[in-house]
Amino acid sequence: MRCEVCGDEIRGQPHRKVIEGGRLTVCGRCAGFGSGEWSPNMPPRRTRGDPSPPRRPRSEVEATEGLELIEDYGATIRKARQKMRLNVEDFSRMIKEKESVVKKLEQENLNPDRKLIRKLENALNVILLEASTPTAVPVSRKASSGRTLGDILKQSQTEEEDDEG
Ligand SMILES: [Zn+2]
Incomplete structure (x- = not known):
C-alpha cells in the first residue's frame, strides 16, 4: 500500500x-x-445533491393510497374514447370489459378499482388519478355538531332577530 x-x-x-x-x-x-x-x-458521508437519498419518506404503497379518482373521470373517459373514434362497444372489447361497465364508468356510476383504472389510463392515454388533497375542515367536528360554521352563524343571527321581536 x-x-x-x-x-x-x-x-x-x-x-x-x-x-x-x-x-x-x-x-x-x-x-x-x-x-x-x-x-x-464508516459509510461514506453523503454529499448534498446525491441522486439517491438513503430513505424515501413515503413508500410506494402510501404514494398509491394518496391518489384518488379525478372528479370528472366519466367525462374524461368518454372524451378520450371519442377522440380515438371508438364507440362503447369497440372500447369495451378493447379493454376486455362489459359494455355496461364502460357505460357505468362514463356515467360515473361505477368506481373502478386500481387495476381497471390503470387499464383505462393505458388504453386511453389519460390520467384518472390525482393526488388527494386533505380537506381543510375537520370531518369529526362537522359530524359531531351536524352543521357547518355557516349554519351556526345563520342560526345565531336568527336568534338575535327573534330576541328583538
Ligand atoms: Zn506519505
Whole structure:
C-alpha cells in the first residue's frame, strides 16, 4: 500500500487521515497533515445533491393510497374514447370489459378499482388519478355538531332577530 500523499510505500500500519476534506491513507510522516481520522467501517458521508437519498419518506404503497379518482373521470373517459373514434362497444372489447361497465364508468356510476383504472389510463392515454388533497375542515367536528360554521352563524343571527321581536 502506498501513501496517498507522498506516494511512498507505507511501512507498518497505514494512517487514515482526513486531509483537506478527503479521506486518505497515508504514511506515518504524512499523518501529521490530517485534520482528523476516519474509519473504513464508516459509510461514506453523503454529499448534498446525491441522486439517491438513503430513505424515501413515503413508500410506494402510501404514494398509491394518496391518489384518488379525478372528479370528472366519466367525462374524461368518454372524451378520450371519442377522440380515438371508438364507440362503447369497440372500447369495451378493447379493454376486455362489459359494455355496461364502460357505460357505468362514463356515467360515473361505477368506481373502478386500481387495476381497471390503470387499464383505462393505458388504453386511453389519460390520467384518472390525482393526488388527494386533505380537506381543510375537520370531518369529526362537522359530524359531531351536524352543521357547518355557516349554519351556526345563520342560526345565531336568527336568534338575535327573534330576541328583538
Ligand atoms: Zn506519505
